[in-house]
Each structure stands twice: as structure tokens, then as C-alpha cells.
Amino acid sequence: MQVVGYRTETVEHAPALLLASGGTVEDEPLTPGTALSFSLGDRWCAGAVDGDDHYACDRPGSPYCDQHTSRWPCARCTGDCDLPLSNCREEHAVYLAAFAPDVFKVGVTKSHRLETRLREQGADRAAHVHTVSDGRIARQLEAEYAEEIPDRVRIPTKIAGLDGAVDDAAWTDLLTEFDIIGTYTFDYGLDLDVRPVSETLLSGTVRGVQGRVLVLDRGGTTYAVDLRELVGYGVTQEATDRRLQSSLGSFP
Structure with a gap:
């Protein structure tokens, strides 16, 4: 096997x-x-x-x-493309994800996959901050936010926080900069x-x-x-x- x-x-x-x-x-x-x-x-x-x-x-x-x-052709896209894929034209969500204790990232995904994408990444908490009409706009926003908020978190960093909890104060402070559409909390047991x-x-x-x-x-x-x-x-x-x-x- x-x-x-x-x-x-x-x-x-x-x-x-x-x-x-x-x-x-x-x-x-x-x-x-x-x-x-x-x-x-x-x-x-x-x-x-x-x-x-x-x-x-x-x-x-x-x-x-x-x-x-x-x-994946979109992996490092920053929104300077001509929407080459059919799903680029679908509605997208921009989100923030939190990994214990105080590691945060910005990301994008098709709107209908938002919760699935967050679970795939193993996020402890998340916030939906934008809904936009296509992937290009989403990537442009992600690139803008990525100047201050990382757009990826490595697996060793995630493992390092598995026994901890999200820093409430740091997470709340980050969210004050955005108009929140919805929030998520995950418990993996x-x-x-x-x-x-x-x-x-x-x-x-x-x-x-x-x-x-x-x-x-x-x-x-x-x-x-x-x-x-x-x-x-x-x-x-x-x-x-x-x-x-x-x-x-x-x-x-």
C-alpha cells in the first residue's frame, strides 16, 4: 500500500x-x-x-x-491578472484567521468554501471581512493587507500553538480595524x-x-x-x- x-x-x-x-x-x-x-x-x-x-x-x-x-496558478497572485480561470469570476470572501496563541493571517477563497477553507487550514478562529464579486478584487485586497498581516502560516508554527488558546486581546485588537461580516470559532477536540x-x-x-x-x-x-x-x-x-x-x- x-x-x-x-x-x-x-x-x-x-x-x-x-x-x-x-x-x-x-x-x-x-x-x-x-x-x-x-x-x-x-x-x-x-x-x-x-x-x-x-x-x-x-x-x-x-x-x-x-x-x-x-x-495552483492563484497561489501567489496579487490581483494583477486577467481572470484566466472560470472560477476567478465567482464571488470571493476575504478572511482573517487566527492560530493559537497570536498568529494571524489574511486569506481569500470562493465564498461558498469559506468555512471549508478555514477548517482545511486548521484555524482556531476566523473573521469574514469582505465579500467581493471576483477573485481578482479579492487578491488585490489580500495583497494590500499582506503588507502588515501575513498571508501564510507554516505547519511548524501551527503545531507550536496546538496546546494553547488564542490571545483574545490581540485578536480583538486586530478585528477593530475591519468591518466584520461574520466570525467563526472552531474546536477540534x-x-x-x-x-x-x-x-x-x-x-x-x-x-x-x-x-x-x-x-x-x-x-x-x-x-x-x-x-x-x-x-x-x-x-x-x-x-x-x-x-x-x-x-x-x-x-x-
Whole structure:
């Protein structure tokens, strides 16, 4: 089997890993309490997924080789385009997202995907600050705000705040600069009192998933796993026996 993708939690779907074998893709649920017992082997290109079908690739690039790496054309757009994609002309939302304790970002998405996008990113809180007629206007606003508010947050930064809470004063202070259309508060049920240890593994009991971060309990330690870092690995159904980092709380 090979890990060929993952699905973050949304309103419609529970989080899951996508495992492929013999050209077929199956879900491996990542719901709280699920016991995972996979060992990671070699890593190579995850190929392509189309519904339940998997098109394998044996090239060494991971998680994808050059032929299977898709580059989102809007990723670094600042609104100086000619609306090249059909969905550029859809209504867009500009939002602010908060990650504990005091990391904030600005972002844009199609209006109908707003809550889904926030969950995909693992935001703790968010505020919808603009609704505009197309993606170009949204990107122009994002670029303007990004001069003072970051437009991306790295996974290690998100992991560093998983055991904390959003700084209410800092978040409220930021929002005073905007006319708020709506706000969101998310609870991913992790209930952490210590920061999890960052690792790449797939064995343990699922505590929960926040954005693309899988949180596992194993051997008295809680681990945080970037799901993207699992994509491309060949896996076998047995718990890993490699030596892992442990938190100080795991020792008597």
C-alpha cells in the first residue's frame, strides 16, 4: 500500500488518509479513538488519484515527481491578472484567521468554501471581512493587507500553538480595524495540555486532526504529524518499531 493523499475535516466529511493498492484507493479514517498500526517504508511519487482510482508512478520524487506536481496558478497572485480561470469570476470572501496563541493571517477563497477553507487550514478562529464579486478584487485586497498581516502560516508554527488558546486581546485588537461580516470559532477536540512532539509516523491512537495536522497518542507521548509528509510513503500494516522522540511528560 501507498499513502496517496489525505482529506481534512470539513462540514461534509471526516478526516481520512487515502491509501492505494492495486490501482484502487481506500479511505483510512482518522476519527478520534481510531487505532493506527502502519510502518513507513520507502517514499516515492504518489501518482494521481481520480475518485477511487489510483494511477501509480514509480519515479523517486516525493510526494510527487515533476510530472505529477500540480501548481495552483492563484497561489501567489496579487490581483494583477486577467481572470484566466472560470472560477476567478465567482464571488470571493476575504478572511482573517487566527492560530493559537497570536498568529494571524489574511486569506481569500470562493465564498461558498469559506468555512471549508478555514477548517482545511486548521484555524482556531476566523473573521469574514469582505465579500467581493471576483477573485481578482479579492487578491488585490489580500495583497494590500499582506503588507502588515501575513498571508501564510507554516505547519511548524501551527503545531507550536496546538496546546494553547488564542490571545483574545490581540485578536480583538486586530478585528477593530475591519468591518466584520461574520466570525467563526472552531474546536477540534484535541484537549492538549502539552505541546505534541513533531514526528512523521502512522502508528498510535488518533486524538484528532486540526487542518492537515494529525495528532496521535503513542507510548505515553502525543505526536503531531503533518499529513502531507506522509504522502508517497509505502506502508505495511504493523506498528513502527523505530525509536521516536518522547515528550518529558512520558517519563515517570
